[in-house]
Amino acid sequence: MQLLLGLFCGILGASLVHSESLQEAKCGYFNEEQLLKQNEFAVPTEHQWLARITYENGHEAKLPNDGCLGVLISKRNVLAPAHCFVQYDGQADAFSVQLGVWNKSSNAHEVSCDKDGYCVLPAQDIPLAEIAVHPEYDPLTLKHSLAVLTLQRDAKLTPTVMPICMPPPSLTKETLVGQMFVVAGLPIKDSLKHKTWVNTISRSYCQKEHSSLITSSTTVCGYQDRIKTYYQGAPLVGIQVESNVAQNFYLVGLLMDSKRMQKAERIVSSFLDVRPYLDFIRLNTDSLIVRKNGPDPRK
Template sequence: MPLVFHCNRNLTIVKMWASTLPIILASLTLTIQGASVGQECGKFNEKQFKNNKTIAEPNEHPWVGRILGTNREGKDHLTCAGILIDARHVLTAAHCVSNGDVNDISAVVFGDSDSASRNLVSTITIHPDYSAAKRQNDLAIIELTKDIEFTDLAQPICLPSTEKPKSETPDSDLIVAGPEGVSYRRGDPDYKRTDGRIKVAFKRIDSSECNKLQERFPVELICSQDDRGALLALSGSALAEASGNPRKFYLVGIVTAGFGSPEKQYTGYLNVRSYLDWILRQTSSLS
């Protein structure tokens, strides 16, 4: 059972003082959250959330973007998902952009049409401790060349609080959203990849159990399971939590890896909350 990335192509794998860190992070968090309020982060629609459909509606999850590369014929092709966290920054898995070359990305697109909200890339920042071999710290930040104009099809998701939740979020309050990724159904001659963005119910399994099944699976990842052949989200897709009053979507995980067994398939999500300090420092300094 090899550990795989849910990605459409292989890319080349490319101090703060303890006493002041909480104050700095609190300030950064307030700044980001303040900006997010004006940007109406985490747009949530109860009817869409509970409609049990697997294909997202055009205005559903407007923070899900598609990272496009260019093939040998010079045409766009989908490589990974990217998640909009403010007007200028997109989070994705580091293995999607691991050589750090902005020329590998033709655009980050929001909306279901390739011509809708095409955004060019200015810089790519890969987590300094990213290890492709160990599948650790698989996180990168894409900075766009200019601020996105927010529409019904392009809006940021909220970042979670830096505080660790007192209890585990129920699976029913979580959703996986993004383009369809690598599926074990591709051996079926009648299989056709879904063109639209998908949404998949989250079914939690303890990460230690996933590690027992696949020793290369990092225990620090969030893990979910589903029946073999079920829809899988592409690398960089979001694990989003619906919470608060009024309810909003918060980005709690990013799809980074997966593996299969004869009966089940398993997906690993980088825990965004564990990287908030780095995300906030990077997006503040890049802005």
């Protein structure tokens, strides 16, 4: 197996082409070589903010293909769709999150190795302490389907576990139409973490052609470059650029739904734009990282 970056039992080596190394990054680690390398999977040190949700008995889902993902936004908090947790009786139900998952078929507490001897650190399985569901969440329409999860302990930051940066102030009002973003997640039909480009389209066109994907005014639609369906909650991320240099990834949205267009052989997906919910997110988290106008990730 040919990989751009290797992580063998925690030993990492890389040739980076951007302004910040993996060791220096505090959130949203970006590597241009990794971004442009479109393999059938994402390497472990890409999109390290993925969080797999587990339920009462530690399983990831109650039904086949019913898995959910979230995104690590601080050492202690994960953002995810509310409908992944709220049951028919109105009670929120989840057990833990698993961070650093690369191969979803591997056990959480074991080193994951492929047939060529390529190994990845075990996932961190952290129980949940609290689930804060958006007060306007509507389980019938899935409007405002957003929840902030608080972990029982801090996540340990490693080359495969890192928070995503939050949207910078300069981009909170920018249009999401006609843009190119990246979504990474755990595919429903494959085992390894995957990524794909997403080209966003206008709300009016999405409403006309794919009305079943529209849930509210905070939903954005886009066409995926790869024909893969991911667990709901997969994070959509953008690239923050300063002085013509790509600095980091930042969070744009969470995957709500997808459908395959048989004739066109493509996947169209809808995402919840997280920017209108920043006040709710801040209210229920401790230490979000927003990168503004310089290399210092904590400003």
